[in-house]
Amino acid sequence: MAPSHVPYVDPRCAICTAPAEASCGCEARALEVAISQAEGRFFSPMFMDVRSWVRARARDYILDYYREISKPCRTAYARHRDVIRATYRAKCPPEDPEPNYRNAERIYRKNIDEAWSLAVLRYPEVLDYFFSLVHISLPDDQDPVLQQPSPGRRRHDDSDDGRPPFNRLGEFRHRRRRVFEPKRSAPIPAFPIPPRQPNGQPAVAGRPGWPTPPPSPQAFPQQPQPGAWSMR
Structure with missing residues (x-):
């Protein structure tokens, strides 16, 4: 932690090296x-x-x-x-x-x-339905993938503040990804x-009160197996 008497200095732009006061927008x-x-x-x-x-x-x-x-x-x-x-x-x-x-x-x-x-x-209606079955799951802020400390630190090291371990990003990159999976409650x-x-001719399209066909085994997705749609 820096001493309190040391003033805070805004760094220059990392792209064009313009001073911070210029607000260049490059970054x-x-x-x-x-x-x-x-x-x-x-x-x-x-x-x-x-x-x-x-x-x-x-x-x-x-x-x-x-x-x-x-x-x-x-x-x-x-x-x-x-x-x-x-x-x-x-x-x-x-x-x-x-x-x-x-x-x-x-x-x-x-x-x-x-x-x-x-x-x-x-097709538009059917595609909308099946696309609606897909959702994205994000890890919460307390997930170990975001909180786990880096190796080499002591358990009670003051520098361990719970932030992501920057020297282990390569390890975490493929450990857990976003998850796409069918919604079970849709x-x-x-x-x-x-x-x-x-x-045998079809009646006029748009007539109300049509019966609903029984779903065939191929018409709707089955219950996903554990780990389905998990991108690892």
């Missing part, structure tokens, strides 16, 4: 640059992992959702073909069935396209299935 700008570079080194790999995690689960959900809402289309198409075939065999009226088959296929493809569009248009979203008309 503040350099700090912002250093923070941006550190963020890139530290968070870029984590964000890539999170992005891959969200992308895979959102894609699985959309595909499951599409399969669910396209089932009535396939059922209606199969029944339509059965009716055409039965009518042709009964010859009432006797006519070439090919135009009817082509018309049935046209309707089926139109319904499939609508079902796929309904599913794909839900509610499951209700993504409605559009009701189908008797002919």
Whole structure:
């Protein structure tokens, strides 16, 4: 500890060596640059992992959702073909069935396209949900990673004031990092299935009161295992 009679002197700028009274701002700008570079080194790999995690689960959900809402289309198409075939065999009226088959296929493809569009248009909602499951956990001020004294100091050394040990930053750098993990308490979203008309065509989008589909095993993340999403 410095003697009380020694005056405090503001150091010069570490970047341009201007006197402290000049308030040049070089150090503040350099700090912002250093923070941006550190963020890139530290968070870029984590964000890539999170992005891959969200992308895979959102894609699985959309595909499951599409399969669910396209089932009535396939059922209606199969029944339509059965009716055409039965009518042709009964010859009432006797006519070439090919135009009817082509018309049935046209309707089926139109319904499939609508079902796929309904599913794909839900990507923003689904992505928001899965991104909302990710959170960042920071160590508190009393965490040992911030409080542990450096080696070589005596237990009752007056210089040990609980601040981070500057000569051990290299050891702590990879010991504990920020943690990304799914929230266990997040509610499951209700993504409605559009009701189908008797002919298999989707009803008008936006109709209230749609039922909620049961989640498939691939639609939502499982409970994370211990240490999941821990970046070490």
